[in-house]
Amino acid sequence: MPNRSEPQVITAGLLRDWALPVPTGGKETRGTVLVVGGSRVTPGAVLLAGVAALRAGAGVLQLAAAESTAAALSIQVPEALVVGLPETADGAVAGRRSPRLDELAADADVIAVGPGLHDIDETRVLLHQVLDAAGKHTSLVLDAYALGALSHEPALLAEAGRPAVLTPNLTEARHLLGRDPGDDLAAEAAELADRYRAVVSLYGHVADPDGRRWREESGDAGLGTSGSGDVRAGLLAGLLSRGAAPAQAACWAAFAHAVSGQRLIPRFGRIGFLARELLDEIPQTLATI
Template sequence: MPSPSEGSRGQGSRERQSVITPGLLRGWRLPEREGGKETRGTVLVIGGSRNTPGAVLLAGIAALRAGAGRLQLAVTESSATALSIAVPEAKVVGLPETAEGSVSGDVPEHLLRLVAEADVVAVGPGLDSVPETIAMLRATLAEAAPSTAFVLDAYALGALSKQPGLLKGEERPVVLTPNLVEAGHLLGEAPGDDLAAVAVTLAGRYRAAVTLHGHVAAPDGRTWREESGDVGLGTSGSGDVLAGVAAGLLARGAEPAQAACWASFAHAVSGQRLAPRYGRTGFLARELLDEIAYTIGTVG
């Protein structure tokens, strides 16, 4: 059997995947950072719109629950004050917005300074304009240090599907967190039933770790499968939580595939913990947040 960090290699079939279990994760322990909050990394979440600032809140708090040391949130100017009150643990900055309330692709200098200093940049939660997101991604990728990790979610994945060259030549750590619709956009066709194969294809095409509906793949062909997820995770905001957990784990020093595996497990098992109280489909994405740290901590 391969070691956890090796995973299983192949064309993505279920038989060739390593199952993500507590035992596998115990053999692939997350980095432990000693010292102050700076040692556990800074996560910058860029997203939201006038109508969806809550997605940034979910992703940001998830990053802290996963162990990130510092959190910065960048949202539309009209949402920044309310979000800074809702998340007092974070530095919150406002961004220019379009007349429709989308984050503008005209990236301000104060955001570029934050990007240059961040350890992880998560882009996408709550964004609602592909053209504006393309411009933002191009600017932030150009400004970020080569070692800065990126997590791309939601409309950032839509932007990537329209401009796949955004990651060309990038050797930085990247995690993609598509849902089935976003996977179809990235793939250029309906994903079909073999999601393991789709994850492998996307990981190779975009040179990124991919977590797709419980299937995780690395660019080098390693594959894993998370089997704890249930229907309740298919709820509004759940994907924002997953992206935030991945960002927080990257900030702690996890490699992209490791962050994707641990995040997929923490996301799924947190839903399991809520099911006895709320049923399989009655819990909310915000309720996952309070289970994340406990789930990660009890892997042991």
């Protein structure tokens, strides 16, 4: 296990000294993000993640979700290419191979898997398909049920050497750890980073498998709202698409997610804002860092 540093507090000053890449040229220079997720009853998770990726600066957005939701998503997110995936009888995305998904995964710069998925067995098959099709240097963001699938097969990342960020909540961290997380979430994030050989962002605690650690202290109770995690996953994907390294993207995303929430408090109170209202705050938050 690598030597663990003392966590650094993520501040605007720290991020200014760790500036994001500034792409030049057309949208291709800001990369392509593919979001894979959604089910018949949770298409909004893909919408939130996808729009967050665009708000963070991604150049091209592609969404792959349950077939029954594709038409609605294409109308709600006209900026994206939307592909319908096979689904099960109860509306979950099915693990059946999709040649179109293979094509999109092969060409994407960043793939976010998990928002809105809800069948663990189908998700395991789907995750295999995405990883088989993606290039070895394609960056990954794994969230929600994709983390549950990963917990059954840690070698999918640990032995692959892929650039990846995991964004667990406490329930997902329990699956990844194989036990209940303790009170020291910084230590738990570091253990997960070492075990899965990926950057981990756990409730404001960011850990890199090389031993570096950070913590974000601006987050407030309002971020604990439905869909907020989908926004954070998409924000991360957008920053990776711009060329940020995984740990850098995770730190910037943790700060921007928290500060975007803070910006909404004067209008909606500490716990009154919605996840979708975070989206419009992201560009200004990033610009003012």
